[in-house]
Amino acid sequence: MTNLSSTPITASRFYTRWLNADASRAQRVAEVGKLSLNSVIFGELLQNETDAGASLPAAMRRVRNLVIATLIQRDLGGLADLAEVVDTMTTFGDFAVQTHLAAVSTELMAIHGTPTGHESGESQEMIVLGMGKLGGGELNVSSDIDLIFVYAEDGETVATAPEQRTLSNHEFFTRVGKKLIAALSEITEDGFTFRVDMALRPNGASGPLVASFNMVEEYLIVQGREWERYAWVKARALTGKPSDIDALEKIIRPFVYRRYLDYGSIDAIRNMHAQIRAEVTRQEARHPDRSNNVKLGRGGIREIEFLAQVFQLIRGGRDAALRDRSTRNILRTLAEKELFKPEVVEQLLHAYTFLRNLEHRLQYLDDAQTHTLPPNAADQLIVAQMMGYHDVPALLAALEEQRTLVATQFDEIFSDKKNDHAADDRAHAELSAVLTDSDSERVIEAYLLDLSFDHAADAAKRLLATWHSPRLQSLPEASRNKLVALVNASLPLIVKVSEARSTTLGRLLDFLETIARRAAYLALLTEYPHALERVIRMIAASDWAAKYLTRHPLLLDELLDDRTLKAAPDWNAFARDCRQRLDETPGDTERQMDVLREMHHAQLIRLLAQDLLGDLSVERLADHLSELADRLVAATIQTIWKGFPNRHREEPKFSVIAYGKLGGKELGYASDLDVIFLYDDDDQEAPALYAKLAQRFITWMTAHTPAGILFDIDIALRPDGASGLLVSSISSFEKYQTTSAWLWEHQALTRARFCAGDAEIGARFEAIREKVLRQTRDPVELKKEVLEMRKKLHDAHPNRTELFDLKHDTGGMIDIEFMVQFLVLRNAVHHPRLTGDIGNIALLKLCGELGLIDTALSVTVADAYRTFRKLQHNIRLQGAERARVEQERVATEVAAVVALWATLFS
Structure with missing residues (x-):
C-alpha cells in the first residue's frame, strides 16, 4: 500500500533532521539498508562508533538513530514489512540491554566485588526481563521498553582487592539497575536509546527496583493480581544464566498459567479493558483533537492482544503451544487448534498489521511515542500518504473498517454474558432473595410447581440443602452469587429439556456442588450460557453422563464449540496431538498420566454428546471407543518405553x-480392557525389561490421579491365566495355543486382535490365531465343552428377578456370542472367512450366507443382538449396573435366539 510519493524526507521530520545534521548519513543508511540487521551487525556498528572516540552510551544512541532511520527508509520504500520492523527493533532492544548491562556490571564489580549467593556460594547475575512488546518480540520503532530486574539469590559481594567495598546483593543490583536505566534512557545530544518503564515490577513504582527470586515468588503468590498475569505472559529473560532463567520460569509459570481451564480470565480482562477504555474516553474528551487511538481505542491493537492472550490465560496451563509471547504467533496457533476460525484469524492478523503499520507511521513523524492521529490536517495527510491513501477520509474509512472488525470479534468474546440473558430470569422468583427467607422452602416449592416440576416439595428441600451446605456457605460471596445466578438460569432450561425435572435438578445440584470451589468453572458457565444448556441436556439424558461430568468438570470446555463437539474423530490427528503433549513433559510421569486421561475424557465427552443426540449407532460408537483405546494404549507403551534409561533398542519388540x-x-463407555502382552526379542535382558514395561503399563492405565483413571485392565486371558507369566514370547504363545490351551481360550481367540505395539508381532499373532481357529475339531466334543462352559457362566450369574437379563439369561447376548464362537470353531477349517475379526453381527450373517445356519434366522438373531446391545447401552447410560428389561419387551428377540440355539445344540 506504500505511496511512492511519500518518502522518508517528506514524511518524517525526525529522519530529515537526523539526515541533514551530517552529510555522510545518507550513504550510511543506504549501506546499512542492504544488510540483514542482527546483533552481529549492531556490534560492528557500535564498535565503529567507539573506535571513533564515542563513549558507549553515545555510541549506542548513534546506532539506534541509524537503525531507526534505516527502518523508516526501508518501510516507506516498500522494502520492509511489519515483521522485519518489529523483529529488528526487538533484536536491537535485546542488544542494547545486554551490552549496557555487561558494561555496568563490570564497572561495579571492579568497585564492589562479585555478587555471590549466600547459600550456593555461586556468583550472581542480574536477569533483565523484557515485558510488553519487547518481551513479545514485537517492539515498536519509538516505543519505550518495559523491564523488570531480578536476581536469583541474596548474599553479598565478595571483594578480591583491599580497596573494594562490599555490598549486599540487593544493593549491588539496585545500583546496577539504576546505571542501566540511565545508560539507556538519559537524553543527551545524541538523544536516547530507549525510554525505560519499570512500572510492571512487583509493587510497581512503590516497590524495590530489583527483586530476588524469593521476593518475586512471594509477591506473585500473595499479592499478584489478574492484570499482572496478563503482563507476565510476555516476560522474557534478556540476560542471565540459563539455570537461573529456568528456575525463574518455574516461579512465573504457575502464576500465569493455571493447571485448569481458567475462564475467570475473561471477566478479569473485561474489567481491565473497561478501565483502559474509560481512561481513553477521558483523554479524548479532554483533547478532542487527539482521538483515534489506534492502540487503546475501540477496535485497536490492545483489543487484538486481549483476544489472543485471553486464550493463553485460559488454556496455557494445559497447552504449551499457547505460551508463545508473540501476538501474531498466538493468533496463528488459535487457528491451528480451531479455537478461532481460520478466516477470522486472517482478518485479525490483517487488522493487526494495518494498525501496527499505522502506529509506526504516527511515530515516524517525530520519533515520538504516540498512538493517536496528529491534531493538524497537514500531518494527518502525511500519515495518510505514508499508509498509501490519497487523502485523510480514505485513511479514516479504512481505519474504521479494521477497528469495526476487531471490535466485533472482541465483543463476541468479552461482552458481558451475564447481562445478555436477563430476560430469562423470572421476576416473581429471584432465588437470591428467597433462599435466605424464613419461608423460603414454601416459596421455592410454589415457584417449582409453577414451572410444572414433579416432586416440587422434595426438589425445594434439596435446593435449600445444597444452598445451606457448609461447602457452599464457605464460598466467597462472588462465587455464591454466581452459583445462585446459574441455578436461577437453569430452572427454565430444565423445564425446556426434561420431563423428569426434579431428577435433573438433583443431578445438576450434585454437579454444581462439585465445581463450586473452582471459580473458573462457574465463570465458564456464566460466560457461555449455551454451555450451561448443553450440560443440562446431557445430565437430563443420562445419569451416567451426569456422574461422568461431575467427576471430570474439566470437560466443560469441550461443550463450548459445536465444531469440535460434533466433528467425527480424526484418529491420526488425535495420535499426533497426544504424542506432542506427552513429549512436552518428558520425565514427568504424573503429568503424562494426566495428559492421557484428559485426552481420553475430552474425546469421550464428544462421543457421548454425539451419542445422546442420536448421531451414532451403537456399532459406530463402539468402533470409535475401541479406536480411542487403541490409540491411548499405543501412546502409553511408547511413552513408558522412552522413559527407560536402560532400553536396548529404540522401539520395543513388544x-x-x-x-x-x-x-x-464392541467397547462401551466404562468397559475394562482384556489384554495380553507378547514380545519377540532375543536380548538376554528382554524378558525382564518387557515384564517391567507391562507392569508400568498396567499402573499407568489403572492408577488414580487427579484426572481419574484411564482403564481397568484384565490380564486373566494370558497363557496359564493367573499362574502364568505377565508377558510371553510370541513363540511360547504359539506353542501354548497349539498344545496346551483350553477350548474356552480358543473361544476367546475368536474375539482377539492386535491392538498396539510392534506390527510384526501383530502379524505373527494373527497368523497364529487363524491357524488355531482353523484346527479340525471333534464336533461332539466341541459341542460338549461349549455347553459346559455356558452352564458355568449361567450358574455364576443367577437372576432372581422377574426381569430379563440382556446379557446372561437364556436367549440373551452370551448365548449369541457362544453360538458365534461355536460356529467359528466348528467351521473355520472349511471357511477361512470365519476367522475375520468382523464382530458378532457380521459373523452371524456370514454364517447364514455360507449355509451353516438358516439365512433368515441368522439375520433375525443378528438384529436381536443389535437390539440387546442398544438396550444395554441405554440402560447403562442411566447408571444401572445390570441391564435388565421386562420380558415382554424382548420376547420376539429371545425366541429367535432360543430357536437358533436349539438348531445348533439340541
Whole structure:
C-alpha cells in the first residue's frame, strides 16, 4: 500500500533532521539498508562508533538513530514489512540491554566485588526481563521498553582487592539497575536509546527496583493480581544464566498459567479493558483533537492482544503451544487448534498489521511515542500518504473498517454474558432473595410447581440443602452469587429439556456442588450460557453422563464449540496431538498420566454428546471407543518405553493383544480392557525389561490421579491365566495355543486382535490365531465343552428377578456370542472367512450366507443382538449396573435366539 510519493524526507521530520545534521548519513543508511540487521551487525556498528572516540552510551544512541532511520527508509520504500520492523527493533532492544548491562556490571564489580549467593556460594547475575512488546518480540520503532530486574539469590559481594567495598546483593543490583536505566534512557545530544518503564515490577513504582527470586515468588503468590498475569505472559529473560532463567520460569509459570481451564480470565480482562477504555474516553474528551487511538481505542491493537492472550490465560496451563509471547504467533496457533476460525484469524492478523503499520507511521513523524492521529490536517495527510491513501477520509474509512472488525470479534468474546440473558430470569422468583427467607422452602416449592416440576416439595428441600451446605456457605460471596445466578438460569432450561425435572435438578445440584470451589468453572458457565444448556441436556439424558461430568468438570470446555463437539474423530490427528503433549513433559510421569486421561475424557465427552443426540449407532460408537483405546494404549507403551534409561533398542519388540470387548471392537463407555502382552526379542535382558514395561503399563492405565483413571485392565486371558507369566514370547504363545490351551481360550481367540505395539508381532499373532481357529475339531466334543462352559457362566450369574437379563439369561447376548464362537470353531477349517475379526453381527450373517445356519434366522438373531446391545447401552447410560428389561419387551428377540440355539445344540 506504500505511496511512492511519500518518502522518508517528506514524511518524517525526525529522519530529515537526523539526515541533514551530517552529510555522510545518507550513504550510511543506504549501506546499512542492504544488510540483514542482527546483533552481529549492531556490534560492528557500535564498535565503529567507539573506535571513533564515542563513549558507549553515545555510541549506542548513534546506532539506534541509524537503525531507526534505516527502518523508516526501508518501510516507506516498500522494502520492509511489519515483521522485519518489529523483529529488528526487538533484536536491537535485546542488544542494547545486554551490552549496557555487561558494561555496568563490570564497572561495579571492579568497585564492589562479585555478587555471590549466600547459600550456593555461586556468583550472581542480574536477569533483565523484557515485558510488553519487547518481551513479545514485537517492539515498536519509538516505543519505550518495559523491564523488570531480578536476581536469583541474596548474599553479598565478595571483594578480591583491599580497596573494594562490599555490598549486599540487593544493593549491588539496585545500583546496577539504576546505571542501566540511565545508560539507556538519559537524553543527551545524541538523544536516547530507549525510554525505560519499570512500572510492571512487583509493587510497581512503590516497590524495590530489583527483586530476588524469593521476593518475586512471594509477591506473585500473595499479592499478584489478574492484570499482572496478563503482563507476565510476555516476560522474557534478556540476560542471565540459563539455570537461573529456568528456575525463574518455574516461579512465573504457575502464576500465569493455571493447571485448569481458567475462564475467570475473561471477566478479569473485561474489567481491565473497561478501565483502559474509560481512561481513553477521558483523554479524548479532554483533547478532542487527539482521538483515534489506534492502540487503546475501540477496535485497536490492545483489543487484538486481549483476544489472543485471553486464550493463553485460559488454556496455557494445559497447552504449551499457547505460551508463545508473540501476538501474531498466538493468533496463528488459535487457528491451528480451531479455537478461532481460520478466516477470522486472517482478518485479525490483517487488522493487526494495518494498525501496527499505522502506529509506526504516527511515530515516524517525530520519533515520538504516540498512538493517536496528529491534531493538524497537514500531518494527518502525511500519515495518510505514508499508509498509501490519497487523502485523510480514505485513511479514516479504512481505519474504521479494521477497528469495526476487531471490535466485533472482541465483543463476541468479552461482552458481558451475564447481562445478555436477563430476560430469562423470572421476576416473581429471584432465588437470591428467597433462599435466605424464613419461608423460603414454601416459596421455592410454589415457584417449582409453577414451572410444572414433579416432586416440587422434595426438589425445594434439596435446593435449600445444597444452598445451606457448609461447602457452599464457605464460598466467597462472588462465587455464591454466581452459583445462585446459574441455578436461577437453569430452572427454565430444565423445564425446556426434561420431563423428569426434579431428577435433573438433583443431578445438576450434585454437579454444581462439585465445581463450586473452582471459580473458573462457574465463570465458564456464566460466560457461555449455551454451555450451561448443553450440560443440562446431557445430565437430563443420562445419569451416567451426569456422574461422568461431575467427576471430570474439566470437560466443560469441550461443550463450548459445536465444531469440535460434533466433528467425527480424526484418529491420526488425535495420535499426533497426544504424542506432542506427552513429549512436552518428558520425565514427568504424573503429568503424562494426566495428559492421557484428559485426552481420553475430552474425546469421550464428544462421543457421548454425539451419542445422546442420536448421531451414532451403537456399532459406530463402539468402533470409535475401541479406536480411542487403541490409540491411548499405543501412546502409553511408547511413552513408558522412552522413559527407560536402560532400553536396548529404540522401539520395543513388544505388542498388546486385545481380547473381549476391545478385541471385538464392541467397547462401551466404562468397559475394562482384556489384554495380553507378547514380545519377540532375543536380548538376554528382554524378558525382564518387557515384564517391567507391562507392569508400568498396567499402573499407568489403572492408577488414580487427579484426572481419574484411564482403564481397568484384565490380564486373566494370558497363557496359564493367573499362574502364568505377565508377558510371553510370541513363540511360547504359539506353542501354548497349539498344545496346551483350553477350548474356552480358543473361544476367546475368536474375539482377539492386535491392538498396539510392534506390527510384526501383530502379524505373527494373527497368523497364529487363524491357524488355531482353523484346527479340525471333534464336533461332539466341541459341542460338549461349549455347553459346559455356558452352564458355568449361567450358574455364576443367577437372576432372581422377574426381569430379563440382556446379557446372561437364556436367549440373551452370551448365548449369541457362544453360538458365534461355536460356529467359528466348528467351521473355520472349511471357511477361512470365519476367522475375520468382523464382530458378532457380521459373523452371524456370514454364517447364514455360507449355509451353516438358516439365512433368515441368522439375520433375525443378528438384529436381536443389535437390539440387546442398544438396550444395554441405554440402560447403562442411566447408571444401572445390570441391564435388565421386562420380558415382554424382548420376547420376539429371545425366541429367535432360543430357536437358533436349539438348531445348533439340541
